[in-house]
Amino acid sequence: MPELAEVETVREVLINWCKGKTIKSIECFYPLILENCTIDDLEKTLIGKKIDDIRRHGKHLIFDIGEYCLLSHLRMEGKYFLFNDDAYKSKHNHLAIHLDNNTVLCYNDTRKFGRFNLIKKTDLYTNSIISELGKEPFDTSYMELYEKAKNYSGTIKEFLLDQHIMAGLGNIYADEVCFASRLVPFVKAKTLSIDDCQNIVNSSIDVLNKAIKAGGSSVHSFSSGNGVDGRFQNELNVYGRENQKCKVCGNILTKTLIATRSTIYCPNCQVIHAKTPRIIGITGLIASGKSTILAILKKYDYKILDCDMIANQAYLDDEIIKKLISVFKTSDKLIIRDIVIRDANKLKELESIIHPYVINKIKNQIKDGNKYSIEASQLFESKLHKICDYTIMVVCDERIRQKRLRDRNPNDYYKYKNLNNNLTDGYKKVKLANYAINTTYGKDSIEEQIKNMFNNFL
Numbered sequence: 001m002p003e004l005a006e007v008e009t010v011r012e013v014l015i016n017w018c019k020g021k022t023i024k025s026i027e028c029f030y031p032l033i034l035e036n037c038t039i040d041d042l043e044k045t046l047i048g049k050k051i052d053d054i055r056r057h058g059k060h061l062i063f064d065i066g067e068y069c070l071l072s073h074l075r076m077e078g079k080y081f082l083f084n085d086d087a088y089k090s091k092h093n094h095l096a097i098h099l100d101n102n103t104v105l106c107y108n109d110t111r112k113f114g115r116f117n118l119i120k121k122t123d124l125y126t127n128s129i130i131s132e133l134g135k136e137p138f139d140t141s142y143m144e145l146y147e148k149a150k151n152y153s154g155t156i157k158e159f160l161l162d163q164h165i166m167a168g169l170g171n172i173y174a175d176e177v178c179f180a181s182r183l184v185p186f187v188k189a190k191t192l193s194i195d196d197c198q199n200i201v202n203s204s205i206d207v208l209n210k211a212i213k214a215g216g217s218s219v220h221s222f223s224s225g226n227g228v229d230g231r232f233q234n235e236l237n238v239y240g241r242e243n244q245k246c247k248v249c250g251n252i253l254t255k256t257l258i259a260t261r262s263t264i265y266c267p268n269c270q271v272i273h274a275k276t277p278r279i280i281g282i283t284g285l286i287a288s289g290k291s292t293i294l295a296i297l298k299k300y301d302y303k304i305l306d307c308d309m310i311a312n313q314a315y316l317d318d319e320i321i322k323k324l325i326s327v328f329k330t331s332d333k334l335i336i337r338d339i340v341i342r343d344a345n346k347l348k349e350l351e352s353i354i355h356p357y358v359i360n361k362i363k364n365q366i367k368d369g370n371k372y373s374i375e376a377s378q379l380f381e382s383k384l385h386k387i388c389d390y391t392i393m394v395v396c397d398e399r400i401r402q403k404r405l406r407d408r409n410p411n412d413y414y415k416y417k418n419l420n421n422n423l424t425d426g427y428k429k430v431k432l433a434n435y436a437i438n439t440t441y442g443k444d445s446i447e448e449q450i451k452n453m454f455n456n457f458l
């Protein structure tokens with residue numbers, strides 16, 4: 001079925017064929033394609049008038065003709081042909097519009113599902129089938145979409161297909177948009193977050209623009225006798241690719257039915273979901289494998305915030321420097337570190353200076369609405385976990401961790417070993433965290449655990 005991109009392709013061809021031409025006469029061979037008007041109405045209002053423009057709204061073509069708009073919906077099989085002679089009188093041509101350059105624009109439809117409506121131009125956006133539709137994705141704001149999603153009872157797939165919500169996506173591009181937004185198509189639309197809606201609008205625009213571009217490039221091969229239905233071989237990621245490999249991850253694509261519509265999706269890639277936490281806090285002992293997890297979360301669009309790095313910046317801040325000097329008589333990080341390693345009270349004082357600085361920086365950063373994973377060895381001690389939607393404790397076999405430490409920095413090994421003698425305390429934190437990831441068995445195993453974690457949000 002032609003969708004917005006195909007309709008746009010048809011529109012571009014029609015512009016070439018008939019924009020600026022005047023209608024000499026109209027013939028209709030199958031009156032049922034005229035939904036709200038008769039052939040008499042068309043003759044009365046359109047003959048002698050110029051086709052000023054051909055526009056698009058979602059899947060509708062809008063012919064601007066004088067005071068009126070002739071709306072054309074191609075439905076399943078609708079096509080347009082242009083003829084120079086009497087050959088236009090063929091079986092499946094249902095409407096023939098004779099133009100003043102002696103060409104005949106024909107609407108052809110083997111299945112007869114397509115429909116025409118005649119609307120007063122002034123009623124187009126106030127009182128017509130167009131005014132009942134949602135905006136095209138190009139004109140939809142994500143907040144608008146979010147407001148509509150909140151009260152929607154159907155699935156995400158149905159939400160995308162619903163032309164009253166957003167006009168233009170059909171079965172093909174709804175699947176493509178779900179894939180591009182990495183959303184699970186059969187989950188309820190009311191669970192969509194603002195982020196998800198932003199993703200949907202951006203992906204819709206992206207997918208449609210690519211499709212229009214692909215269709216546009218094939219328009220040149222249409223000649224007037226070949227007809228134009230706007231179909232083209234597009235580079236699709238999921239639609240029509242059941243049981244084939246996902247182009248992103250290599251997993252096999254799955255088919256399911258949603259409200260009688262076949263739906264193809266990647267069970268591996270499409271795990272990002274509305275309830276996916278926006279801010280994930282990650283903690284664990286030194287060399288427990290936190291950075292591996294951060295790197296994997298990056299693939300899920302989580303930007304990384306490293307508390308150690310932010311804490312380092314604190315030592316350059318004038319206010320912090322003043323406070324450090326008043327407690328430690330110096331603001332030199334290395335000297336202070338040596339002091340606090342030996343003195344638990346001094347360590348507490350240091351933390352009371354540095355932690356608020358770090359938390360403030362992070363609070364300001366996450367205001368931008370992006371997804372973040374925050375690496376913080378002191379996640380719970382600093383109370384940073386309170387601004388996280390979800391927390392992960394990273395654990396691993398102690399021998400592996402010790403080996404990583406030695407490999408990382410042989411000289412510093414004993415110093416750090418000492419720093420981490422509160423091992424049992426460290427593992428108590430597992431109980432505080434929402435999820436534990438064990439990094440003992442390497443990257444594949446970690447990826448599997450993260451995938452399972454996201455599946456838990458479904």
Ligand SMILES: [Zn+2]
Nearest residue numbers: 246249266269
């Ligand atoms: Zn995939």
